[in-house]
Amino acid sequence: MPVIRFEVGTEDLLHSRFALSPLFELDGLLRTLSGLSGRHLPGGWAARLVPEFRRLRSTTDLDAVLALQAPSRGTGFTAPPPLGLAQTLEDDLAMARATPPAVARREIALCLEARPASDERVLNLLHGPGAVERVAAALEAAWHALLAPDWPRLRAICERDVLHRAGRLSHGGWEAALRDLHPRVRWRDGGIELLRTRSRVTASPSGRGLLLIPSVFVWPAVAAHTEAPWPHTLIYPARGIAALWERPPAAPPGALADLVGRTRARILLALDEPAGTSGLARALGVATGSVGDHLTVLRRAGLLERARAGREVLYHRTPLGDALARAPDD
8 A cells, every 4th residue: 555654753843833825725726626636616615616717717827827737746836835824825926936937847847747738828828938927927816716705714724723733732742633634644653654645655854844734625635745845744634624515604593693693603603613713703704802702702601611722712612502503493
């Protein structure tokens, strides 16, 4: 059984870190919309995004971006490696635009070798002198049309995953933090292994650590980078993200909203996993101060409890809160 194995020593564990990658998420969304990933967006997402995707293909250079995607290759310069949890789209685009022409030409050639393109317009663009800037501009347009409206909510889910794992790390070390990362990931004999892969690779970060990235669109799979320009990286589905793919969007709170108020009902329903005030505010599009006030009311009513995780206070539902959140809305 082919396995990707990261040999991690003490120095690697000291320097391992979490990060978020906006352009990697966009790459995953584009692969889904184009059919390359073999997955399908939930109905509500598809109905909203497919027309925008088609419009972008006809009015921008998005087809050049799609030509650089192949099932067996990573993202290359179209999604550079992130530096940390505060990574923004602007950070990603600046790094993509700074790609040296020689590096871009090499990556374009490798991508077209893995998945040949026949569209002359696309090939002329990719082999032209302004390829990097035109690809970056198409990525920027696709981000704002397809992913930007949902990113605060999706980013909050990824941040909550990192908070969860940071709590486990502080109590049980890296083995505990990685325990439920993905069914195909395991800690074994001083290394991290990704099972059932296409090739057998043993890689050593050599003291530089491992980059861990929670993702929305990698679900239900898991991915790894073992070659430059990315550092040694493991990309895994964020906790709770499966609900976005497997279930339609939640209906309005209905009777629960009548009981506790619409915003408080939304907050209660959003707390399937523990979350902090700022994360909930971003996910729900509500002012942070307002979320804080509602959390206080819900806690006084016995529907929530709170606990400190590092520098942040996380809220979670009590058994009574769970009962209300899961009650059928007649």
